[in-house]
Amino acid sequence: MLKVLAKGRTQSPVLKNSLKSTRLTRSVAMAPANVRSSSTALPAGYKEDSSKGPMLRFEDSLPKLPVPTLEETAARYLKSVHPILSKSEFESTTAAVNEFIQPGGIGPKLQEKLIARREDPQHKNWIYEWWNDAAYLTYRDPVVPYVSYFYSHRDDRRRRDPSKRAAAISTAALEFKKMVDQGTLEPEYMKKLPISMESYQWMFNACRVPARPKDYSEQYSPIENKHILVIRKNQFWKVVHEIDGKQLNTSELEQQFKRIYQKAEKVPAVGVLTSENRDVWTDAREVLLKAHPSNAKALKEVEAASFVVCLDDAAPVTLEERAHQYWHGDGQNRWFDKPLQFIVNDNGTAGFMGEHSMMDGTPTHRLNDYVNEVIFNNKLDFSDPSIRSSIPEPSIIKFHITKEVQGEIEKATKDFIEVIGQHELRVQAYQGYGKGLIKKFKCSPDAYVQMIIQLAYYKMYGINRPTYESAATRRFQQGRTETCRSVSDDSVAFCKAMGNAEVEDKDTVALFRKAVNSHVEYITAASDGKGVDRHLFGLKKLLGPNDELPSIYKDPAYAYSSTWRISSSQLSSEYFNGYGWSQVVDDGWGIAYMINENSLQFNVVSKGLGSERMSFYLNEAAGDIRDLLVPTLEAPKAKL
Known part of the structure; x- marks a missing residue:
């Protein structure tokens, strides 16, 4: 089924959902990298070209965006879809992935082409032109909102x-x-x-x-x-x-x-x-x-x-x-x-x-x-x-x-x-705590807030669905973003435990920490250019006009797992009292968030799905996780 756009143009909803998610939000993403006034010792390969001026002096010595191996992308992809598929669906997806990467098959041939494109001196970044065009410049819906x-x-x-x-x-x-x-x-x-x-x-x-x-x-x-x-x-x-x-x-x-x-x-x-x-x-x-x-x-x-x-x-x-x-x-x-x-x-x-x-x-x-x-x-x-x-x-x-x-x-x-x-916006300005307390819990603030979002969604729907968070890939030449898939087996287990009164708090805390660690592992890999979404996109781009579409792309899990029911991104500043953007699918949510020292803020947007209610659940989830973890803090030592 195709969605008809103005002037008779059409676009597959699967492609549209996958690309819309990359537009703004996910790249507005993470808080800016640290800025320093001078460089310290850098690893081999990083050279300063003073002729380009201070701002661009490292540009040509930045590494090129890597191409992950087929095997690591296959493993990470299967791990990412496992929590959102039934047993039979996962078995079908596993078969499609194994067929795609088998020696002599279409996957290795596409991989060779992609590596060749990466090594081509004409391309500083193998995905740059493809992505700018597909995700932004060929996008036909209005830029606002x-x-x-x-x-x-x-x-x-x-x-x-x-x-x-x-x-x-x-x-x-x-x-x-x-x-x-x-x-x-x-x-x-x-x-x-x-x-x-x-x-x-x-x-x-x-x-x-x-x-x-x-x-x-x-x-x-x-x-x-x-x-x-x-x-x-x-x-x-x-x-x-x-x-x-x-x-x-x-x-x-x-x-x-x-x-x-x-x-x-x-x-x-x-x-x-x-x-x-x-x-x-x-x-x-x-x-x-x-x-x-x-x-x-x-x-x-x-x-x-x-x-x-x-x-x-x-x-x-x-x-x-x-x-x-x-x-x-x-x-x-x-x-x-x-x-x-x-x-x-x-x-x-x-x-x-x-x-x-x-x-x-x-x-x-x-x-x-x-x-x-x-x-x-x-x-x-x-x-x-x-x-x-x-x-x-x-x-x-x-x-x-x-x-x-x-x-x-x-x-x-x-x-x-x-x-x-058609859009409904709510702001949840949560004043209960912020980065300061989260760090006392010994958690990544970003991963912690991602679990707040997962728990809020679970409270509202009783299920977890595909979630996008932006990961910056700017440490590579012409780097932009990669997808961090926020839903994991561990995040789902944590949300279910929070809804089960029979699970003891200490066990729920352990599940929470596993969920946070899983998130940190994925976003770290994505920032290193080893997420699955851009790699699979690049391989698909190299299919010839007469090539049959591999089963991995026909598999419903491929479309479902990249239909972002939650599109999320963090950007934090003590000088801002808000930041945000739109949802990316009609039945999904846009949740932009800020993590300041003593507060959290969520900008919640949907097409009439009940943004007021989601805002409430975000508030409740933030309080629930705080109450879960506060008892784990060491009691202050009494003064002698």
Whole structure:
């Protein structure tokens, strides 16, 4: 059965579910790698190329993404599907896997081709082009809400005035941009090893562009495009951020934002076109370009901007109101194809929205952490009162709107309201404990919270189903993400024990620790490029047009085990009060979570499955596991 998409395009639901899961969420993933100011001794093979500048100095010496052996992928795959299949289903899957990997069969032949592709000097990363295309650029559903993601920033009590807040954020973002453009940004490290910084090239002065059969990403010269795109009341404004070789200071930027607040008039929302199905937007873009010759220049100024500042006509207060505002807003005061959009509301609250196709969440997490850190700790000069008389006024980027363009805007607005209306979002801000206590339990905080999610799902459904967590593979050239399959025999045994009053607590604790260890083992392997999902995807890509589809891919377990009923990811910051994105299948959940020192937070999204109830179960599961483990802590020694 095929799901029909707009303009007659079709896509297998199995392929769609497998790819949607990779879009944003899973790569927004794990908390950014540690950043250090200088490198210590590195293993053999890692060399610094100073000609590339500090940011990219390790890039060419990073190892290539490995190709796991067929045997290790087969073993890990069978282990991952065992807890979610019946005995007869598992026997059938085992037979299909053994047939696939047998000597002389199709599996070893595909493996040889994949290894050859890895060794080909033309490919820095054997999956990079395949994955970017399949998971993102050929993806036709709207980027909002299905690909875009958000961060909700902590309140800045010194800058309740939205002009001041926007000016401070822009000052900090421009400082970060300077380091990226000049290549002076210090690389990040995972386990003391440098990781790929290549994706930072898609951060500033870049834009996704709709096209058939796949979108593409455009990079623009930072030297020729020294302007911020500001959107207010759907109207686009160009704010030049550098004059005579000198960046505008915070006072000058504040003045620019104040002028826009004063002058902006509500206009037709051209930006809402970017919220459409990608084929629909591709056609609408042509309508826009044909409407008037000047629209091409206007479109280029929008797409080439350094980044976007959206001055929203809204005043969200609660965490859920903020989440909705930053995740999608009203669909109109945005340009959803831009990778960086900072959002400032009339009450001074602020956040960020990212587009995901060429850059995962860890780089934008670092950017947003930097922006907030320098603002809250006053690490940049935000107080220079001087304002140069030579600074040009903000200028309107004007689109000529014909009747045909207006029709496209009205259709996009209607479609946006319909799509967003299907989603239900809840925020579970759990204040009982956080990373501090979890570490006292001697657990990996991430694996611990994954067990909270598994237990909550079990409480709601009485069963565990396929769960995705993102694992970063950036320690390899052009590395992006791999799937961590969170459900294991051990996690299922733990959830069942928690629901069985006859199991003693000490036995449940033992099962919990086994479940945590199993999760750590899988995510470690995935981060090392040895998960099963990308490997099986790569082997399948090498099938010829006349090759019969191997039984491993026909087996229902292959589709079921990669249909992510829970799509989860962690990203934590003491400067954020929220972050999130969408579910990836219609009958599944999107659960983004933060693990801060003294709190946990879950952003729960579904298509009407009862997000309020899931939020409750997450709260209850967090309390249950805490109560289970607290007695295991050593009693404090009495003072003599």
